[in-house]
Amino acid sequence: MIEVRDLHKAFAKVIAVDGVTFSARDGEITGLLGPNGAGKTTTLRCLYTLMQPDRGEVLVDGINAAADPVAVRRRLGALPDARGLYKRMTARENIAYFGRLHGLDDTTIRQRTDAAVAGLEMVDFIDRRTEGFSQGQRVKTAIARALIHAPNNVILDEPTNGLDVMATRAMREFLKRLKREGRCVLFSSHIMQEVAALCDRIVVIAKGRVIADESPDALRAQTGEANLEDAFVKLIGTDEGLAA
Amino acid sequence: MKSSLVVFLKEVRENLRDRRTVINTLITGPLFAPLIFVLLINTLVTREIDKAEKPLPLPVIGADNAPNLVEALKQQRVEIKPGPADAERAVREQDADVVLRIPPEFANAWNKGEPAQVEVVYDQSQRDASSAVARLRGILEQYDRRTGALRMVARGLAPSVTRTVVVAERDQSTAQSRASNLFAMLPYFFILGGFVGGMALAIDTTAGERERQSLEPLFANPVPRWQILVGKLGATTAFAITTVLLSITAFAVVGQFLPTEKIGMTLTIGLPFVVHAIFVMLPLVLLLATLQTLVAAFAKSYREAQTYLSLLMFVPVIPTMMLSLMPFKTLYWMYTVPLMSQQIIITRLLRGDDVPTSAFAVCFACTAAAALVVYALALRVYHSERLAISA
Numbered sequence: 001m002i003e004v005r006d007l008h009k010a011f012a013k014v015i016a017v018d019g020v021t022f023s024a025r026d027g028e029i030t031g032l033l034g035p036n037g038a039g040k041t042t043t044l045r046c047l048y049t050l051m052q053p054d055r056g057e058v059l060v061d062g063i064n065a066a067a068d069p070v071a072v073r074r075r076l077g078a079l080p081d082a083r084g085l086y087k088r089m090t091a092r093e094n095i096a097y098f099g100r101l102h103g104l105d106d107t108t109i110r111q112r113t114d115a116a117v118a119g120l121e122m123v124d125f126i127d128r129r130t131e132g133f134s135q136g137q138r139v140k141t142a143i144a145r146a147l148i149h150a151p152n153n154v155i156l157d158e159p160t161n162g163l164d165v166m167a168t169r170a171m172r173e174f175l176k177r178l179k180r181e182g183r184c185v186l187f188s189s190h191i192m193q194e195v196a197a198l199c200d201r202i203v204v205i206a207k208g209r210v211i212a213d214e215s216p217d218a219l220r221a222q223t224g225e226a227n228l229e230d231a232f233v234k235l236i237g238t239d240e241g242l243a244a
Numbered sequence: 245m246k247s248s249l250v251v252f253l254k255e256v257r258e259n260l261r262d263r264r265t266v267i268n269t270l271i272t273g274p275l276f277a278p279l280i281f282v283l284l285i286n287t288l289v290t291r292e293i294d295k296a297e298k299p300l301p302l303p304v305i306g307a308d309n310a311p312n313l314v315e316a317l318k319q320q321r322v323e324i325k326p327g328p329a330d331a332e333r334a335v336r337e338q339d340a341d342v343v344l345r346i347p348p349e350f351a352n353a354w355n356k357g358e359p360a361q362v363e364v365v366y367d368q369s370q371r372d373a374s375s376a377v378a379r380l381r382g383i384l385e386q387y388d389r390r391t392g393a394l395r396m397v398a399r400g401l402a403p404s405v406t407r408t409v410v411v412a413e414r415d416q417s418t419a420q421s422r423a424s425n426l427f428a429m430l431p432y433f434f435i436l437g438g439f440v441g442g443m444a445l446a447i448d449t450t451a452g453e454r455e456r457q458s459l460e461p462l463f464a465n466p467v468p469r470w471q472i473l474v475g476k477l478g479a480t481t482a483f484a485i486t487t488v489l490l491s492i493t494a495f496a497v498v499g500q501f502l503p504t505e506k507i508g509m510t511l512t513i514g515l516p517f518v519v520h521a522i523f524v525m526l527p528l529v530l531l532l533a534t535l536q537t538l539v540a541a542f543a544k545s546y547r548e549a550q551t552y553l554s555l556l557m558f559v560p561v562i563p564t565m566m567l568s569l570m571p572f573k574t575l576y577w578m579y580t581v582p583l584m585s586q587q588i589i590i591t592r593l594l595r596g597d598d599v600p601t602s603a604f605a606v607c608f609a610c611t612a613a614a615a616l617v618v619y620a621l622a623l624r625v626y627h628s629e630r631l632a633i634s635a
Binding site for chain 1: 246247250254257258259261262453456457458459460461463464465466467468629632633
């Protein structure tokens with residue numbers, strides 16, 4: 001479970017996050033939807049403790065990120081927008097590296113890697129050096145290594161960035177599986193269709209603030225729009241920065 | 245701490261797969277200096293030996309004016325050659341190292357028992373010719389003394405009458421200390437080796453990761469940043485110390501084959517030298533690796549980091565150059581200054597001078613302390629929020 005309370009973060013004169021509050025629950029997929037520059041990435045970075053907020057609290061499974069950031073990172077699996085791999089190592093070695101950093105023993109790493117290979121269909125490239133991987137192969141490897149420690153909470157920053165149609169569908173199925181396993185899934189996106197298809201709950205963010213925090217049905221009802229896309233545009237006030 | 249080991253092993257393994265880095269660390273870095281030295285010294289030494297042992301070619305103008313002198317020269321293995329028309333030009337244009345000009349008045353003055361002048365034409369700025377000039381001068385002066393002594397005896401005087409003060413020279417230099425002048429630049433090559441050996445890793449583990457966008461996911465792991473930094477530093481230092489170790493060993497091996505005894509110099513570069521040199525270089529390598537990591541952490545890309553580190557390479561050069569060009573008395577406080585102390589100690593070891601044990605300890609401790617300070621700075625940079633975010 002992830003809780004964010006009154007988060008504030010500014011970089012010099014730019015106010016990226018200006019009072020963001022929401023929760024993401026276990027067994028649910030929560031979407032963070034907003035135009036480019038809304039503050040989604042900065043919010044997520046505060047969640048996986050890459051940054052410290054100027055004000056506000058982040059709680060993951062009840063643990064305060066300011067008090068014990070390492071424990072928070074243990075209970076999180078994060079797929080940031082930056083998902084570079086090590087070129088001279090194979091996909092398996094990339095995953096094993098992170099597994100060891102989590103303190104897992106080699107047997108567990110092997111078992112979990114094999115499970116990821118099966119679940120993400122990586123068998124063709126799992127033992128190849130990651131140099132020259134396609135976008136889809138890179139994202140799959142990055143996800144596998146981010147989740148090697150089987151965390152309860154999964155955070156993904158624009159997970160379908162650059163993926164083709166088939167890979168996007170595969171990603172969707174993957175996220176649904178995580179939800180079925182009872183995990184808390186939080187992902188950010190500026191692609192409405194994606195969010196509409198997956199989320200149990202949508203947190204709409206614009207200009208560093210939360211505009212709405214409802215289920216898709218409730219959003220439609222709230223704005224009086226039959227179409228989710230129109231509902232979003234109405235909420236945000238403009239369709240600039242949103243993609244269909 | 246275990247995480248540091250995980251990071252260390254990964255960095256080492258990954259970089260061992262990079263052929264260029266490996267060649268740099270194991271071959272280019274260590275062997276570059278010893279090879280250059282062998283070539284240089286060998287050329288120098290063999291040339292000096294040749295000059296000392298071979299006949300000295302000497303163009304002479306007016307050889308007919310002093311047949312006795314010319315005969316005496318021939319007996320000293322001087323090869324008399326016909327003199328050039330213009331002695332000054334010949335010497336300036338390096339057609340001849342030195343020219344002897346015997347004026348026609350020589351015979352006259354000689355027979356009257358007066359000082360008879362000859363001219364030795366040479367160019368002092370031609371360092372290569374200096375041994376030929378010195379050799380000729382020595383032969384002429386010897387001839388002068390000999391004939392002078394004979395004239396004294398002929399007049400019923402003992403030749404020792406003119407020798408009022410006898411100067412006995414007590415040169416304190418040993419064969420070994422004379423050799424060390426040749427190798428004044430050597431410590432610099434070891435330091436350079438330490439720099440070059442770790443440079444690729446220092447860049448790759450910081451700016452490289454940033455450019456490849458793999459730093460942010462790395463920091464998402466439940467490992468404190470200082471442990472990651474320690475692991476990366478360890479890998480950089482390991483590569484650098486390998487280069488230095490190979491460099492020192494290569495020099496010790498190759499140095500055995502140098503014909504330095506022929507010019508009256510000896511070098512002790514056996515196992516004790518290697519062990520002592522490694523000991524003082526160890527903390528310096530760590531300091532350099534930490535400094536490189538700190539500087540590279542400010543760069544946003546691989547290329548930028550390479551530029552910064554190339555500039556940084558000039559820093560070790562400065563004290564080294566100073567010390568090799570302006571030799572001065574070793575004062576104890578110099579052992580506390582990193583770079584300078586390593587330079588001094590290694591030079592002293594080569595000269596066969598004694599280095600007190602306390603000097604070793606002080607050098608090690610002060611350099612290690614400097615490394616710690618730089619590490620603290622690097623850690624501060626590592627904790628900055630901007631670090632993981634690529635440009």
